[in-house]
Amino acid sequence: MDATDQVATRPSRRGPAAKDRAPRVVIRCQDVHKFYLAGSRSVYALKGIDLEVREREFVSVVGKSGCGKSTLLHCIAGLVPVSHGEVAINGERVDKPGRRDIGLVFQTSALLRWRTAWDNVLLPAEVFGLSRAAIEPRVRQLFRLVELEGFERQYPNQLSGGMQQRVAIARALVHDPAVLLMDEPFGALDAQTRETMTLELMRIWEATPKTVLFVTHDLQEAAFLSTRVVVMGARPGTIQAIVDVPMPHPRTPDLLARADFVETVQRLRRLLMAQ
Amino acid sequence: MPPRLAADKTDLELVEHFYARAVRDETEHRRRVRRTTRVGQVVVLLALLGAWWAAAAVYPPVLVPGPAATVQAFFDGRATLWENTPITIAEIVLGFLVGSLLGIGLGIAIAQSRWAEVILTPYLVVSQAVPKVALAPILIIALGYGLASKVAVAALIAFFPLLENTIAGLRQVDPDSLRLLQSLGATRWQIFTKLRVFTALPLIFAGLRIAAVLATVGAIVGEFVAGNRGLGALLVTSMGTFSTSLLYATMGVLTGLACGVYLAARSGERRALVRYNLATPER
Amino acid sequence: MARPVAEPGASAAGAPVAPGTAATAEYWMAREGRAAAARARRERLGHTGARLLVLAAVLGLWQALASRYDVTLVPGPAQTYAGLRRGWPLIATAAVDTSLEIALGFAAGALIGLILGSLVGQSPLAEGILHPYLIAYQAVPKVGLAPMIVLLLGFGLWPKVVLAALAAAFPVLENTMVGVQRVDEDSARLFAGLGASPTQTYVKLRLISALPSVMAGVRVAVVLATVSVVVTEFVAGRIGLGAVMMLGYAQLDTPLVFAALVVLTAVGLAYYFAAVGLEALVLRWFNLSPSTR
Numbered sequence: 068m069d070a071t072d073q074v075a076t077r078p079s080r081r082g083p084a085a086k087d088r089a090p091r092v093v094i095r096c097q098d099v100h101k102f103y104l105a106g107s108r109s110v111y112a113l114k115g116i117d118l119e120v121r122e123r124e125f126v127s128v129v130g131k132s133g134c135g136k137s138t139l140l141h142c143i144a145g146l147v148p149v150s151h152g153e154v155a156i157n158g159e160r161v162d163k164p165g166r167r168d169i170g171l172v173f174q175t176s177a178l179l180r181w182r183t184a185w186d187n188v189l190l191p192a193e194v195f196g197l198s199r200a201a202i203e204p205r206v207r208q209l210f211r212l213v214e215l216e217g218f219e220r221q222y223p224n225q226l227s228g229g230m231q232q233r234v235a236i237a238r239a240l241v242h243d244p245a246v247l248l249m250d251e252p253f254g255a256l257d258a259q260t261r262e263t264m265t266l267e268l269m270r271i272w273e274a275t276p277k278t279v280l281f282v283t284h285d286l287q288e289a290a291f292l293s294t295r296v297v298v299m300g301a302r303p304g305t306i307q308a309i310v311d312v313p314m315p316h317p318r319t320p321d322l323l324a325r326a327d328f329v330e331t332v333q334r335l336r337r338l339l340m341a342q
Numbered sequence: 343m344p345p346r347l348a349a350d351k352t353d354l355e356l357v358e359h360f361y362a363r364a365v366r367d368e369t370e371h372r373r374r375v376r377r378t379t380r381v382g383q384v385v386v387l388l389a390l391l392g393a394w395w396a397a398a399a400v401y402p403p404v405l406v407p408g409p410a411a412t413v414q415a416f417f418d419g420r421a422t423l424w425e426n427t428p429i430t431i432a433e434i435v436l437g438f439l440v441g442s443l444l445g446i447g448l449g450i451a452i453a454q455s456r457w458a459e460v461i462l463t464p465y466l467v468v469s470q471a472v473p474k475v476a477l478a479p480i481l482i483i484a485l486g487y488g489l490a491s492k493v494a495v496a497a498l499i500a501f502f503p504l505l506e507n508t509i510a511g512l513r514q515v516d517p518d519s520l521r522l523l524q525s526l527g528a529t530r531w532q533i534f535t536k537l538r539v540f541t542a543l544p545l546i547f548a549g550l551r552i553a554a555v556l557a558t559v560g561a562i563v564g565e566f567v568a569g570n571r572g573l574g575a576l577l578v579t580s581m582g583t584f585s586t587s588l589l590y591a592t593m594g595v596l597t598g599l600a601c602g603v604y605l606a607a608r609s610g611e612r613r614a615l616v617r618y619n620l621a622t623p624e625r
Numbered sequence: 626m627a628r629p630v631a632e633p634g635a636s637a638a639g640a641p642v643a644p645g646t647a648a649t650a651e652y653w654m655a656r657e658g659r660a661a662a663a664r665a666r667r668e669r670l671g672h673t674g675a676r677l678l679v680l681a682a683v684l685g686l687w688q689a690l691a692s693r694y695d696v697t698l699v700p701g702p703a704q705t706y707a708g709l710r711r712g713w714p715l716i717a718t719a720a721v722d723t724s725l726e727i728a729l730g731f732a733a734g735a736l737i738g739l740i741l742g743s744l745v746g747q748s749p750l751a752e753g754i755l756h757p758y759l760i761a762y763q764a765v766p767k768v769g770l771a772p773m774i775v776l777l778l779g780f781g782l783w784p785k786v787v788l789a790a791l792a793a794a795f796p797v798l799e800n801t802m803v804g805v806q807r808v809d810e811d812s813a814r815l816f817a818g819l820g821a822s823p824t825q826t827y828v829k830l831r832l833i834s835a836l837p838s839v840m841a842g843v844r845v846a847v848v849l850a851t852v853s854v855v856v857t858e859f860v861a862g863r864i865g866l867g868a869v870m871m872l873g874y875a876q877l878d879t880p881l882v883f884a885a886l887v888v889l890t891a892v893g894l895a896y897y898f899a900a901v902g903l904e905a906l907v908l909r910w911f912n913l914s915p916s917t918r
Binding site: 555578586 | 766
């Protein structure tokens with residue numbers, strides 16, 4: 068099972084909450100290639116990517132640095148055009164950025180330092196031209212969800228790294244997108260905070276029915292959060308394998324010590340080492 | 343949707359396929375940008391010349407001489423221009439040299455003593471805001487109408503930014519490199535010559551570039567006030583006698599001179615930094 | 626049972642603490658902190674004292690030079706003050722004129738620089754086209770344009786304002802251009818991902834992000850505006866402190882020249898510190914940190 072076979076159109080296995088009717092595909096990548104020139108170098112970032120992410124799935128993408136996982140996320144968000152192939156979200160093709168059904172979270176929280184946490188969360192609503200009055204109850208709710216009640220008036224530089232990311236997550240959720248795209252959101256945090264935030268994210272995801280695509284380099288984090296883990300290889304970036312993580316949700320920290328979980332993480336590690 | 347890229351193609355073939363396309367798009371894009379830029383630059387130039395020509399047509403020649411009249415005045419007045427230009431050049435060069443030597447020298451001296459630096463910093467900050475050109479009349483009264491006063495003005499204005507940049511440059515030494523040399527038991531002089539001088543060079547060269555431009559300003563202002571010799575003086579006298587076309591011709595020469603000074607200073611800076619493999623500082 | 630060591634002056638710090646209590650460590654740390662703070666205060670006082678000493682020394686030297694040499698060449702502080710009092714009505718009006726010219730010229734130039742810088746900063750094509758012209762604009766000393774502009778606009782207020790605007794525009798333009806471009810990468814991606822229009826991205830992100838750089842440019846622009854105004858007044862010589870200086874210069878009334886110079890210095894400093902204050906205010910309002918340039 069550890070063969071690094073090229074993934075063609077392997078049907079993805081469903082998670083444990085399977086119904087008879089398969090949940091619909093929310094993110095679909097078909098034969099996605101991304102090639103670009105960076106100065107004098109040429110970078111074949113993505114080659115032949117086929118990926119289907121279904122509703123309510125939590126899919127992580129792992130791989131060594133430079134394997135193209137961030138590029139994949141940017142292509143799905145429409146931030147960069149693909150060189151070949153097609154990306155579709157909710158059935159509609161992605162060819163430029165600005166989809167209202169996605170929310171983005173970056174490694175650097177990208178909070179605007181001249182806005183309070185509250186105003187930062189309001190930003191997407193402002194850009195979309197939504198009425199402030201209509202959105203504000205939702206913002207209050209989101210602050211409660213990310214457990215930052217009372218910190219609405221703080222500026223980003225007054226908040227810790229973990230708190231900044233929680234604000235960033237709230238901001239990504241304010242316009243109630245169907246899809247959350249997260250690019251190593253905990254990468255810049257220290258190990259302790261990262262553990263806390265992983266549990267936080269788990270709790271938030273269980274409270275809100277979103278489809279999540281989560282890029283990370285931390286295998287344990289990926290396995291703990293996800294229903295499936297996509298393992299990518301570098302140069303050119305391809306999907307080496309997709310590993311199911313069938314343990315039931317909601318997941319608790321004691322999962323980390325369970326033998327079957329540890330074995331899954333080991334399997335991921337072996338897949339990465341074999342590259 | 344376009345057909346799948348054949349799975350039987352090797353990686354190399356795929357790369358070649360994309361690479362060819364990317365390079366073609368890139369060169370196409372670059373060529374288009376270059377062309378548009380050139381065209382745009384020519385358009386702007388023509389617009390400026392056109393505006394000048396239009397203004398000359400509307401206003402009397404005593405106020406706005408056209409390009410033709412200016413070129414004519416350039417030839418007619420070439421003796422005067424030929425006579426006055428070297429004077430201005432001399433003032434700029436001497437003012438630059440004096441100002442630079444003093445600025446760098448004093449900068450090094452002040453940077454050596456933390457104490458002197460702390461005491462003098464507020465005065466330096468304040469001196470930034472004082473218009474040093476205002477000292478021109480006084481310097482001319484004190485030093486006369488000759489070369490010396492204009493050189494003094496130029497040197498005075500050029501001196502301050504160099505002083506500041508030298509001090510800042512000598513101060514901004516990387517603490518780890520400093521610790522390394524100290525741990526090797528280097529003397530203060532060795533640390534200075536082997537480390538501080540080099541970290542200060544980018545800022546010093548930037549300061550020299552600024553000083554060159556400021557020396558030009560100083561020379562011109564000095565000539566405005568003294569009004570006897572040099573291109574600046576020529577500007578003022580032709581203004582006073584309403585010899586506007588000569589004024590414009592002199593402006594042309596002065597512009598050329600100033601651009602020459604600036605470009606020489608910039609290329610000198612760049613060459614020196616490349617020679618020592620230092621990064622170009624931000625202006 | 627050990628007693629805490631009694632320090633001289635312990636009474637100032639309060640009663641000695643009983644041994645073995647946790648407060649002891651804090652007590653010593655507080656004392657140390659107080660001592661350190663006191664030391665820092667003394668050092669600062671010493672610095673200020675030394676600076677005042679330098680100032681006094683310079684003034685004294687000036688007075689000494691003046692008394693030794695011919696007073697018509699180098700008036701001392703006393704003569705300068707006398708000249709100030711003598712010429713006060715003239716100098717006062719001139720100060721108002723000069724201040725007005727600086728303010729108008731700077732405002733116009735900064736506004737133009739901000740607008741143009743924003744436009745050019747967001748268009749790489751425009752920047753490429755204007756690049757050689759901007760270099761030429763920077764290289765040519767704007768003061769050299771004074772005679773030409775005076776000839777066109779006369780001897781009144783406007784040539785000074787125009788030249789000051791020309792001089793002030795460049796640093797603001799350049800700094801705005803750079804500031805608008807140097808936006809945090811992920812923030813730019815955020816706005817792109819939200820599908821924000823260029824205007825939205827400019828107003829909500831780039832402009833505010835550029836403010837530290839813009840304010841640094843404003844600081845430079847104020848000084849350049851002051852210099853331009855002075856030089857134009859030298860050339861045009863009817864209103865303003867520069868004109869007063871030229872008047873004194875022509876009549877060899879050096880005390881008047883020095884007096885006008887002192888007032889001019891005060892005006893220049895006032896504007897500079899106003900710019901510094903404005904910068905601090907703007908940065909605090911937007912919770913930004915100052916530009917490193």
